[in-house]
Amino acid sequence: MSTKTNSSMSLAKPDSQTLSKTQKIAVALGIVGLFIMALTLFNVDFPNKPLFLSLSLGLITAGTIMFSNNAYLTKQAGIKNDGVWFKSIASRGLWGWALGIVLTLFYIVLYFKAEWLGLAADGGANGGLVALFDPLSRLLNGGPASQWFVYGTLYTVAILVFGYKFMLKYRHNRYEQLRTISVMFFQLAFAFLIPEFMARLNSETFSLPYYDLKNIWPLNFYNFDKYRVDSMIEAGDIGLAFLIFGIVSIFVISPILTYKYGKRWYCSWVCGCGGLAETAGDPFRHLSDKSQFAWKVERWVVHSVVVFVTLMTTAVIYSYLGNDSSKYWLTKDVFLLGVAGLLTVVFALVMLFKRKELAKDAQYGAIGYFVIIMVLIGMHYFSGTKNVFLVDTYFLKSSYGFLIGAIFSGVIGVGFYPIFGNRVWCRFGCPMAAMLGFQQRLFSKFRITTNGGQCISCGNCSTYCEMGIDVRAYAQKGENIVRSSCVGCGICAAVCPRGVLKLENDSMNGRINSNDILLGNDVDLMDLVNQK
Amino acid sequence: MEHIVIIGNGISGITAARHIRKLSDKKITIISAETEHFFSRTALMYIYMGHMKYEHTKPYEDSFWKKNRIDLKFGLVTAINTEHKSLQLENNENMQYDKLIVATGSISNKFGWKGQDLKSVIGLYSKQDLDQLEAIAPNNEVCQRAVVVGGGLIGIELAEMLHTRKIPVTFLVREERFWDGVLPRGDADMLGRHILSHGIDLRLNSNLSEITSDAHGNANGVIIAETGETISCNLVGLTAGVSPNIGLIKSTAIETDRGVLVNRYLETNVKDVYAIGDCAQQREPIGNRKPIEAVWYTGRMMGEALAQTICGNRMAYNPGHWFNSAKFFDIEYQTYGWVFATPKKGYAHFHWKHDDGQKCITIEYQEASNIFLGINTFGIRMRHEVFDRWLTEQRTTDYVIKNLKEANFDPEFYKTFEEEINNAYKYQFKMAYR
Numbered sequence: 025m026s027t028k029t030n031s032s033m034s035l036a037k038p039d040s041q042t043l044s045k046t047q048k049i050a051v052a053l054g055i056v057g058l059f060i061m062a063l064t065l066f067n068v069d070f071p072n073k074p075l076f077l078s079l080s081l082g083l084i085t086a087g088t089i090m091f092s093n094n095a096y097l098t099k100q101a102g103i104k105n106d107g108v109w110f111k112s113i114a115s116r117g118l119w120g121w122a123l124g125i126v127l128t129l130f131y132i133v134l135y136f137k138a139e140w141l142g143l144a145a146d147g148g149a150n151g152g153l154v155a156l157f158d159p160l161s162r163l164l165n166g167g168p169a170s171q172w173f174v175y176g177t178l179y180t181v182a183i184l185v186f187g188y189k190f191m192l193k194y195r196h197n198r199y200e201q202l203r204t205i206s207v208m209f210f211q212l213a214f215a216f217l218i219p220e221f222m223a224r225l226n227s228e229t230f231s232l233p234y235y236d237l238k239n240i241w242p243l244n245f246y247n248f249d250k251y252r253v254d255s256m257i258e259a260g261d262i263g264l265a266f267l268i269f270g271i272v273s274i275f276v277i278s279p280i281l282t283y284k285y286g287k288r289w290y291c292s293w294v295c296g297c298g299g300l301a302e303t304a305g306d307p308f309r310h311l312s313d314k315s316q317f318a319w320k321v322e323r324w325v326v327h328s329v330v331v332f333v334t335l336m337t338t339a340v341i342y343s344y345l346g347n348d349s350s351k352y353w354l355t356k357d358v359f360l361l362g363v364a365g366l367l368t369v370v371f372a373l374v375m376l377f378k379r380k381e382l383a384k385d386a387q388y389g390a391i392g393y394f395v396i397i398m399v400l401i402g403m404h405y406f407s408g409t410k411n412v413f414l415v416d417t418y419f420l421k422s423s424y425g426f427l428i429g430a431i432f433s434g435v436i437g438v439g440f441y442p443i444f445g446n447r448v449w450c451r452f453g454c455p456m457a458a459m460l461g462f463q464q465r466l467f468s469k470f471r472i473t474t475n476g477g478q479c480i481s482c483g484n485c486s487t488y489c490e491m492g493i494d495v496r497a498y499a500q501k502g503e504n505i506v507r508s509s510c511v512g513c514g515i516c517a518a519v520c521p522r523g524v525l526k527l528e529n530d531s532m533n534g535r536i537n538s539n540d541i542l543l544g545n546d547v548d549l550m551d552l553v554n555q556k
Numbered sequence: 557m558e559h560i561v562i563i564g565n566g567i568s569g570i571t572a573a574r575h576i577r578k579l580s581d582k583k584i585t586i587i588s589a590e591t592e593h594f595f596s597r598t599a600l601m602y603i604y605m606g607h608m609k610y611e612h613t614k615p616y617e618d619s620f621w622k623k624n625r626i627d628l629k630f631g632l633v634t635a636i637n638t639e640h641k642s643l644q645l646e647n648n649e650n651m652q653y654d655k656l657i658v659a660t661g662s663i664s665n666k667f668g669w670k671g672q673d674l675k676s677v678i679g680l681y682s683k684q685d686l687d688q689l690e691a692i693a694p695n696n697e698v699c700q701r702a703v704v705v706g707g708g709l710i711g712i713e714l715a716e717m718l719h720t721r722k723i724p725v726t727f728l729v730r731e732e733r734f735w736d737g738v739l740p741r742g743d744a745d746m747l748g749r750h751i752l753s754h755g756i757d758l759r760l761n762s763n764l765s766e767i768t769s770d771a772h773g774n775a776n777g778v779i780i781a782e783t784g785e786t787i788s789c790n791l792v793g794l795t796a797g798v799s800p801n802i803g804l805i806k807s808t809a810i811e812t813d814r815g816v817l818v819n820r821y822l823e824t825n826v827k828d829v830y831a832i833g834d835c836a837q838q839r840e841p842i843g844n845r846k847p848i849e850a851v852w853y854t855g856r857m858m859g860e861a862l863a864q865t866i867c868g869n870r871m872a873y874n875p876g877h878w879f880n881s882a883k884f885f886d887i888e889y890q891t892y893g894w895v896f897a898t899p900k901k902g903y904a905h906f907h908w909k910h911d912d913g914q915k916c917i918t919i920e921y922q923e924a925s926n927i928f929l930g931i932n933t934f935g936i937r938m939r940h941e942v943f944d945r946w947l948t949e950q951r952t953t954d955y956v957i958k959n960l961k962e963a964n965f966d967p968e969f970y971k972t973f974e975e976e977i978n979n980a981y982k983y984q985f986k987m988a989y990r
Contacts, residue, residue, distance in 0.1 A: 100753065100754070100885075100886055101886065102885070102886030103607075103886075105605075105606070105607040106605050106606055106607070106720040107605070107606035107720065108606050108607060109606045109607070109608065109609050110606045111606075196886075197967060197970075198967070198968075198969040198970055198971070199967045199968050199969050199970070202969055315617065316617060473965075475937070475939060475940050475941075475965055476879075476939070476940025476941050476944065477853060477856075477879070477940060478853075478879070478881050478890065478940050480596060480598040480599075480852050480853075480881070481567070481596040481598070481599070481615040482596050482598050482599035482602065482608075482613065483596060483599055483602075483608055483612045483613050483614075483615065484599070484602065484607060484608065486612065487607070487608050487612045496615055497615070500615060514967060514968075517967050518967070519607075521883040521888065522881040522882075522883065522888065522890070523881065523888050523890055523937035523938075523965060526937070526965050526966075526967060526968075527967065527968060528968065540575075540578070541860050542856070542857075542860075543876070543940055543941060543944060544853055544857055544875065544876055544877075544879060544940075544944075545857040545860055545861065545874070545875060545876060546861065546871075546872075546873075546874035546875065546876060547876060547948075548874075549860065549861060549864065549871060549874070552864075552869075553860075553864075
């Protein structure tokens with residue numbers, strides 16, 4: 025599909041969707057709120073920080089709420105995509121690019137030049153933007169703010185206010201409403217408040233690492249780093265419980281939920297990245313690339329990230345384990361064997377039961393498995409105490425953190441919302457999404473059901489799929505959509521004008537069906553063609 | 557290698573081509589003067605509304621056709637010579653065929669109204685119509701009012717489209733209710749209220765008398781026959797149905813009536829010439845179906861069936877249970893089986909409507925046997941497969957109402973209405989047999 029936009033054929037101004045008076049006032053409020061923050065970057069030192077911080081966040085919130093109310097409550101409930109491709113900000117026009125660049129720059133400064141935001145040098149007092157958030161930080165965790173606190177607050181505010189907007193936009197759709205309440209709750213409670221309160225509990229004798237409990241490895245690829253594991257073990261029962269929860273969530277909770285509901289239970293109901301994408305990112309969902317080529321790139325990139333993160337984590341843990349089994353049962357060798365054994369079991373089960381469904385991808389899977397096993401064996405023979413393959417594991421981890429954690433998930437993932445759509449990270453980069461997706465494709469009850477022969481190939485579903493799935497390609501064949509990348513946002517079903525799509529959890533039998541002749545034609549013909 | 561030439565790249569022609577390719581190695585050429593590639597006609601409205609761009613309405617990537625060895629020819633066929641099995645194109649190019657499939661679709665109806673050919677009078681069928689609409693009515697400054705004539709599916713789509721650009725719309729409907737030639741009274745009444753609630757100036761019982769013109773030959777108003785009222789406007793949409801696009805065929809040996817006449821095998825009177833989709837007219841109607849079915853689904857089904865015949869597995873076009881769908885502003889509509897505006901003798905309707913004015917169902921059944929014949933459902937999605945099965949099994953309406961949950965296709969967590977419907981049904985029968 026062409027990516028050029030805003031080429032409306034109108035002779036006059038194509039953009040007939042001008043802002044109403046109320047919307048203009050709302051935008052003004054929001055901009056004043058942002059301007060207060062911007063001023064701090066120019067070292068304006070506000071006298072009463074709590075007041076100005078409240079004012080800033082309050083104005084942004086009020087502006088967004090006012091705008092949303094006027095945009096949606098003045099119209100009847102229903103699909104609200106009128107003029108989406110005529111709006112500069114939503115169709116890669118000038119405003120879209122401007123926003124993309126501003127967001128990208130913000131992420132670059134946040135990750136690499138936090139002192140420009142006013143982060144204190146060792147021991148000093150914060151200045152600028154970070155200082156503006158000090159009062160709130162003190163209130164929650166007792167200490168001064170960091171750039172991450174600023175980011176976390178803004179992130180949470182964004183999910184809450186744009187979540188509100190999204191709920192108004194889809195106020196006729198309870199699935200969308202509940203899902204949005206869920207991501208708003210998990211962001212506010214699990215990602216923002218609980219970790220801050222936990223930090224408050226830390227003392228000289230008791231300390232827990234920052235832990236957003238809903239973040240599961242490999243999304244929080246750092247979870248099993250030495251310093252974290254040490255600190256959790258030292259924190260006694262609570263710390264141990266956290267550590268065990270971290271492991272259980274990977275191997276027990278997540279597989280069970282994914283089996284029952286598909287990966288949507290996480291990606292569009294719980295996850296923070298998904299939360300931002302579904303709320304603040306919603307106006308950009310149609311910008312995802314639906315081409316077959318993009319799908320190919322997606323599969324290679326995201327699975328490479330999975331391989332990378334698996335090996336990296338293994339190497340990191342390997343590097344700090346001991347050799348002496350008399351001190352602790354989990355030694356380097358036991359660990360390596362364990363990882364290899366687990367992978368072998370998964371691989372064998374998949375090949376045994378799901379080989380047919382994987383078809384050609386089975387070869388790639390086999391190659392991937394082989395590479396990992398060889399690397400694990402290599403690790404055993406060629407590694408020193410700190411090094412794996414002569415490469416410092418710290419270097420491995422920090423380059424993953426830089427490339428994937430910062431550049432991919434932040435700078436590209438969010439900064440490029442207005443250019444590539446809102447799920448670039450989830451689709452191309454997130455190893456968690458890839459692993460859940462692998463299970464969703466093979467061992468899950470979830471699918472998007474197609475309603476017989478009712479599809480009219482209009483393309484709304486594909487256009488508004490944030491993951492770039494060509495939903496129509498399945499729907500017009502009367503085939504259920506069972507795709508590993510589907511995050512179950514439900515928008516395809518919502519925008520379908522003919523009621524053709526339904527997200528559901530049902531039995532594994534007949535989940536993947538392929539029909540050459542659609543329902544509606546002669547039954548004999550359907551039998552003849554479909555029962556090959 | 558046998559050369560199959562298909563005139564028309566709509567859903568019928570394209571489906572035939574795809575299935576012929578699946579079943580055989582024949583050379584396939586599709587000729588169209590409308591667009592270079594297949595697009596979904598039903599999605600035209602969404603381009604104007606800004607939901608999608610033209611590119612998004614193409615169900616297959618442009619590379620698909622080459623990969624599947626389906627040749628696309630962008631040009632107009634000007635003559636067909638069935639004796640020499642050849643076609644002439646606009647640029648005098650000739651093309652030989654072994655088998656010809658006519659899938660030329662429809663044109664908008666015009667009933668000889670005065671002024672119907674003025675500039676800024678449009679239908680809404682083709683990509684060209686859409687381009688014209690975009691030029692005439694880009695916004696509500698250029699187009700200060702539009703009049704839509706004809707209360708059917710395309711008329712309401714056009715009204716909705718214009719409404720998204722805040723262009724005031726007067727909607728002339730000849731009948732007493734919106735689409736009441738097809739919909740039972742309760743359904744049509746609800747839609748009428750919904751149309752009004754969106755601020756459309758809906759005029760029922762209103763016929764177009766004539767379209768008036770300004771000095772430049774642009775339409776500048778319409779006169780209503782019943783009242784003589786003149787409504788000034790900058791655009792007139794004629795949406796009083798469509799009829800087969802067979803201008804090209806009429807001068808050939810291929811027999812036509814309103815459409816290209818075909819038998820159940822979709823064969824015309826000329827050997828090796830077939831017709832499918834909107835332009836085809838069944839010599840004898842199939843069941844309750846009209847001889848000309850200008851519906852997306854039937855076009856596709858004819859394409860599926862004809863591909864079998866062309867590839868040596870001669871097969872009649874034998875559609876199963878009738879179904880259709882549409883969307884009226886915010887209200888989705890699906891229908892399975894037959895529900896007529898007025899039930900014939902011996903048949904009756906059960907109607908349920910929700911208080912919010914956005915949901916209702918009407919079921920038609922045979923009174924004596926209680927056998928279920930069809931359902932119109934508005935605002936509640938239902939499963940095609942389930943109703944198709946129930947119709948085949950000739951279930952009673954009691955059974956259908958009792959098991960309605962099985963047919964629900966609304967998104968998860970939606971409020972369900974089966975119980976309410978069940979109560980209304982029981983109540984109606986209690987009253988009837990009291």
